[in-house]
């Protein structure tokens with residue numbers, strides 16, 4: 001047999017046995033329902049850019065984007081739970097790395113392990129071990145593919161506005177409460193903007209981190225910090241004073257509304273995760289460092305409070321083959337570099353091109369520096385350290401506290417909730 005014919009024969013056989021990866025892309029077909037809460041701005045743009053590239057790679061797959069609006073997934077998670085428990089899972093869904101994934105879906109045996117995808121792509125060396133630990137069970141089964149790393153403890157502001165109002169970025173909450181807040185109130189500016197309930201819980205975790213320190217904050221989740229202790233009562237007291245420096249219409253505002261107050265000079269500061277960077281960059285087309293700027297939330301310098309958005313394969317997903325194709329794409333450096341510059345987050349895959357300043361501007365460069373050098377803790381408001389049951393109950397505690405300002409009672413209720421939901425055990 002002549003050499004070219006032998007090569008063709010080998011190629012035909014390889015194709016027949018699915019050994020050439022390009023062949024399988026054409027073979028994967030059918031609907032792929034992607035469930036998330038990314039419905040606007042940089043979040044939606046990032047998701048759409050991923051879907052667009054995936055559709056080029058897998059032209060026979062029909063992507064159905066069934067995102068449910070509502071920041072931090074407050075509405076999406078309720079819909080997802082109904083569907084999962086009703087035996088009607090989407091093909092793949094957004095879920096936070098850590099307890100949001102583990103305590104619910106993995107524990108209930110509703111997720112498929114994805115180790116083969118990690119092995120085929122060499123990702124065991126590409127994703128940070130600490131992140132892999134958050135998405136694996138004790139037997140080493142890995143259940144999801146992370147698309148990003150977000151930071152929760154960020155303070156956003158506009159440098160020119162601070163100058164005009166004669167204030168500087170507060171180093172800690174003492175300075176904010178004693179100096180910054182009164183000066184801004186005097187100038188008729190809202191010192192700190194905040195939005196609906198979950199954004200208040202988001203603020204609370206940054207305050208807790210500042211007041212308790214990284215070890216004390218971690219202790220809330222590993223059982224070493226007593227939720228009913230004077231220290232936690234103190235966190236609520238500080239949180240209450242901070243709320244007095246915020247806008248009164250908070251419950252009516254989304255996180256984007258609260259970010260916009262800062263961008264438009266109606267408020268001086270906002271504490272939000274760095275999806276706000278995606279909002280400033282994509283929705284408002286602002287220049288990093290000028291139109292918006294950032295600092296660790298007061299008192300948390302040197303600590304990076306992380307969370308990660310991931311996608312997995314639920315058991316009984318209608319089209320598991322298409323999900324595997326989607327997940328194999330999501331973890332690649334290419335996908336991570338498409339998504340994260342729009343989303344405001346860092347790539348989770350360490351072989352993505354974070355060093356490229358064309359892709360990742362000054363915000364990302366600084367966040368990456370902190371991600372790789374700071375002490376890392378996990379976000380409660382975004383599923384890393386506490387189960388969904390705790391987060392749901394804590395939302396009520398925050399709502400009650402915002403109304404009655406009873407710090408001792410909030411701390412006692414949180415202690416009871418922690419006990420009921422297995423936090424710290």
Ligand code: GAL
Pocket residue numbers: 037038043070071072073150255273275307308309382
């Ligand atoms: C978080 C999520 C982010 C962003 C944010 C606001 O829970 O991890 O990706 O979507 O909510 O909706």
